Amino acid sequence: MPSKKVTSIKGFQYAAMLIFAVAIALIQPGTAAGALTIEITQGEKSGIPIAAVPFRWHGTGNPPENLRGIVAADLHRSGRFELLPPADFLSRPSEVSEVRYKDWRLIKAEALVVGRITEKGPDRFEVSFQLLDVYRERVKVALRYTASADQLRQVAHQISDRIFYEMTGIKGAFDTRIAYVTMNITEENDRVYQLMIADSDGHNSQQILKTTNLPVLSPAWSPNGQWLAYVSFSDNRSGANVWLQDISTGSRRPVARFDGSASAPAWSPDGKSLALTVSAKGNTDIYVLGVSSGEMRRLTKHPAIDTEPAWSPDGRYLVFTSDRNGRPHIYRVSRNGGKAERLTREGKENAGAxxxxxxxxxxLVTNRGQGAGYQIGV
Known part of the structure; x- marks a missing residue:
């Protein structure tokens, strides 16, 4: 089986400026959480009509996994596809030789997914699938996988990735993992934080770290999926620090020891560096840390608040949020330092790029003013 890729999900709450102290204040006992309203104002009218036939089972008993259900859920969740209901299917083929293309044109399917699961031995299964172009009457891709029962969900996600790529030209992200933080309040009014990882659809969740009354924030995956960087208060320092944790062994360590606090970790594309927001001596700036060397370089030096760093895909630049002109906006700086360039000028505030x-x-997150509130923009 191919190794699993990773992605990260991080949440944030943004007022006039995401200042770390404010973020901590929001989660202290006694504060009330505001209602969250999400309004989707733009989107695609409809996705690509695609039919995914239930995978035919060749084996004893019931199939160990519903591959069609997983693939259909992945594609639907992407927003790029319209999954046609199985009740409308005029036939249920499992390979191209059984396909009558006119059956699928009648229900206006542009693409068709067929497949089968074959039991090959104790805890050993072969999965085959084909993606078909209904109007051109040809096979776009045909693949086979061998897997154990507990690997079948991953196979389904890999099938989804391949379908997504073949139909959109964009690399899929279904065979990935997410990292997130949960918080529960006990009967004793303690706040229990758990750092979790899971498949991209939320299945196979696993606890990585658990703390009580010590917040955990901003998990970020290393590009190779071996490490998680996150913000933690669990080393009894007055401020927060960024920690690295090995996913396979569970071992963890702070990235550095210094006065003040560190937050908002962001991995460089090559995995050799971490960009951090460091607050020390009354100033908040962007630093870059060599993960192996421990060398810390300061990229910005300004009395304003510089925070939320993010790398360009080629690793040459970082964008960050700064209020150096009175309101938060997006700036860009070379990874080698130098003068920062302002990128956003429209809107009242822009952040989290x-x-x-x-x-x-x-x-990014944008506020255009005039009561529009905060929106996601591109």
Whole structure:
């Protein structure tokens, strides 16, 4: 089986500026959580009509996993596909030789997924699938996998990734993992924080770290999936620090020891460096840390608050949020330092920027003013 890739999910709450002390204040006992309203204002009218036939089972008993269900859920969740209901299917083929393309044109499917699961031995299964172009009547891709029962979900995600790529030209991210933090309040009014990892669809969740009354924030995956960087208060320091934890062994260590606090870790694309927000001696700036060497370099030096660093895909630049002109906006600086360049000028406030995988667009949080509230923009 191919090794599993990773992605990260991080949440944030943004007022006029995401200042770390404010973020901590928001989670102290006695504070009330505000209601969250999400309004989707733009999107695609409809996705690509695709039919995914239940994978035919060749074995004893019931199939060990519902591959069609996993693939369909992945594709639906992407927003790029319209999954046609199985109740509309006029036939249920499991390979191309059984396909009558006119059956699928009648229900307006543009693509068709067929497959089968074959039991090959004790805890050994062969999965085959084909993606078909209904109107051109040809096979776009055909693949086989061998897996154990507990690997079948990953196989389904890999099938989804391949379908997504073949249909959109964009690399899929279904066979990935997410990192997130949960918080529960006990009967004793303690706050229990858990750092969790899971498959991209939330299955196979696993606890990585558990703390009581010591917040855990901002998990970030290393590019190779071996390490998680996150913000923790669990070393009894007055301020927060960024920690590294090995996913396979559970061992962890602080990235550095210094006066003040560190937050908002962001891995460089090559995994050799971490960008950090460091607050020390009344100033908050962006630093870059060599993960192996421990060498810390200061990238920004300004009396304003510089925070939320994010790398460009080629590793040459970092974007960050700064209020150096009175309101938070997005700036860019070379990884070698130098003068920062302001990138955003529209809107009242802009923050939390990240590059798209190609590197020619930014996704960010924006407030255009006039009561519009905060929105996600590109």
């Amino acid at each position: 990240s590059y798209d995988p190609i590197g020619n667009r930014l996704v």
